[in-house]
Amino acid sequence: MSRQGHGRDSAGRFGWAPLSGATTAVVGAAVMALALSGCGTGGGGGASGENTTLTVYAAASLTESFEDLAAQFEENHPGVDVQLNFGGSSTLVTQLQDGAPADVFASADQANMDKAVDADLIDGSPSIFAGNTLTVAVPSGNPAGVTSFEDLAGDDVDVVVCETRVPCGTATQKIEDLTGVTLDPVSEESSVTDVMGKVTSGQADAGVVYRTDVKAAGDSVEEVEIDRADQVVNEYPIATVKSAGNADLAREFIELVEGPDGQARLAEEGFRSP
Amino acid sequence: MILPAVLGALVVAVPVLGLVVQVDFAGFWRLISSESSVAALWLSLRTAAASTALCILLGTPLALVLARSDFTAKRLVRSLILLPLVLPPVVGGIALLHAFGRAGLVGRYFEVFGFSVAFTTTAVVLAQTFVSLPFLVVGLEGALRSAGTRYEGLAATLGAGPGTVLHRITLPLVLPGLASGAVLAFARSLGEFGATLTFAGSLQGVTRTLPLEIYLQRETDPAAAVALSLVLVAVAVAVVGISAPRAFSVGGRPG
Amino acid sequence: MTLSFRVRVEDRGVDVAHDLPLGRTLGIVGPNGIGKSTVLEVLAGLLAPPSGHARVGPRVLFDLDDDGRGQWVPPHQRGVTLMAQRPLLFPHLSVLDNVAFGPRSQGASRKAAREAAGDWLARLDADRFAARRPDSLSGGQAQRVALARALAAEPEVLLLDEPLAPVDIEGKADLRRLLVDVLGERTAVVVSHDPWDVQALADEVLEMGPFPNSRKSN
Secondary structure (H helix, E strand, O other), rough: OOOEEEHHHHHHHHHHHHHOOOOOOHHHHHHHHHHHHHHOOOOOOOOOOEEEEEEEEEEHHHHHHHHHHHHHHHHHOOOOOEEEEEEEEEHHHHHOOOOOOOOEOOOOOOHHHHHHHHOOOOOEEEEEEEEEEEEEEEEOOOOOOOOOOOHOOOOOOEEEEEOOOHHHHHHHHHHHHHHHHOOOEEEEEHHHHHHHHHHHHOOOOOOEHHHHHHHHHHHHHEEEOOOOHOOEEEEEEEEEEOOOOOOOHHHHHHHHHHHHHHHHHHHHOOEEEE | OOHHHHHHHHHHHHHHHHHHHHHHHHHHHHHOOHHHHHHHHHHHHHHHHHHHHHHHHHHHHHHHHHHOOOOOOOOHHHHHHHHHHHOHHHHHHHHHHHHHHHOOOHHHHHHHOOOOOOHHHHHHHHHHHHHHHHOOOOOOOOHHHHOOOOOHHHHHOOOOOOHEEEEHHHHHHHHHHHHHHHHHHHHHHHHHHHHHHOOOOOHHHOOOOOHHHHHHHHHHHHHHHHHHHHHHHHHHHHHHHHHHHHHHHHOOOOO | EEEEEEEEHHHHOOEEEEEEEOOOOOEEEEOOOOOHHHHHHHHHHOOOEEEEEEEOOOOEEEEOOOOOOEEOOOOOOOOOEEEEOOOOOOOOOOOHHHHHHHEEEEEEEOHHHHHHHHHHHHHOHHHHHHOOHHHOOOHHHHHHHHHHHHHHOOOOOOOOOOOOOOOHHHHHHHHHHHHHHHHHEEEEEEEEHHHHHHHHHHOOOOOOOOOOOOOOOO
């Protein structure tokens, strides 16, 4: 398994990234294949030797769970190299539209998966494999003494949320509508990572984030659950990419994610089953 | 010689051109005149002006000390001041957070007096000053060095004390250098993104400057992001174009 | 009452001493690079020598022992004005304000300083330049203004470093005559590599040469 940060997409697209896991012979074959067919033939499509590469594009929040699942997949499929590319869902869709080779796409929201479907990039129909709900993160020690979502509306609580133009902000707005609590945030960030950053550093008294973010942050934050969080679920769809070099392997990977092992691993990160 | 020079110019020109051709000019006015865009532009101009003033106020004495005095830690001080030039802005933001943030080195004492810079426009100005100060100090120190000390010494023999020499000789002589340094600091402040995002937060009219608004617009309305980017380019070109050539052309030869 | 000094700057090979009665002009001669300008810089207070002393009458300009400790009066409190090798007119000030700079710095009102400056420019036949910018003057004109500026500061001691160097042949005779006139009763030190200038301007001569201790002559 090799992992590729989204800063290296262009390298990946031109077929350099397989160098990390493949033998020289396979690399030679892959380079030749790429040279003959031009770039963008589909993930690992050029590798005709024993090793096969399965390229998975996944939302950044799936990093820990998918790394483990990819390792498990490689163990059960000798000769298969799973290559993971994590990034913001909208960035990943843009890369797919630009012809980046991928077999599987796992999005953090329905909207970006819809974009991929509309762009005719997806094979079949996507399925929901996980859900993420909102929660309140407070710095460890809970300096402002927050005990409920309602407390966040207090004047003396500096709360940070996502802006309504990004998905986590839309979800926060829904919770506000449901509970009738109107927040007066000190900052409306453009990503949930930035919200977490303000909480872990102690700048803010509280932040509305996803449960998975709180799990991933470990001891630096504490969680205050939102009573009606279950009613606003952010669903994670997964699908096979049309240009997949190995559609069967892609489906098997999706089965692993949706199966008991995958669901158990995702639950550890704070995801809920669909 | 010509070919690399042309390539060098193209490296800068092509992306700007790419941006310009991408702009939806038909809907340009509608895209940039939304309430959030106007608020962001206005905030950017105000904070950049404030941070430029702060840079002049703090950077001028600093440049004078670096150019005109001799002390052992001078190299160290100069390297330290240049640091924001080479630091990734987000690192600058994290550093500011741990200095002036609520739990920061200095910030925790602010808290005691009931004063907090967290999530305020002050934090934006602070972040911009942090990244822009080197531009002013480096520009001004260079001007001071090339102006030399002969005029100052001569003024002293005419009976002028250090204060008189400073405000009647030194500062007027390096005014062009000070002006071009201030212009660069203003432009840099206008473009500041990473440190603001990390340190100040993002709230319309308070901390969400134009670059942050562009970043946010990109999520939902890429056309508006492109249009706003062009506004930022236009403002930057205007600022540098109007003030810098004058400053640079006489920078070496005072008068 | 004399201007008495001893200036030692070992790393520039300078070690000179002289007693000059007040009201007279000393000429310092010697080849280029011998350190004539260094002596003027030390007297003006722009360069601190490792050791030495200088007095104007009873008033100490500096008095430094061999370890460099002692008294050092800053340049603006010495009453010693330097006219440097190049005119060095302040480029951002008009000719009038250049000349008014000395009186103004010493506490005169803007009006009084400008009046004094106007008088000096008139005396040196340079009042027609008053409103001009320094960079529009020729070498000789600029040097004339620089002289007016130095004199307007009403120094007790006037130091002149190669005052005729930036002036062309035609202007030289004029400016030399002018200098003879204004240096008449003043205490002044003139540095020049040109024996003719020194002969015309100086009452006594200090010769600096490539030998350990400079010779004094008259």
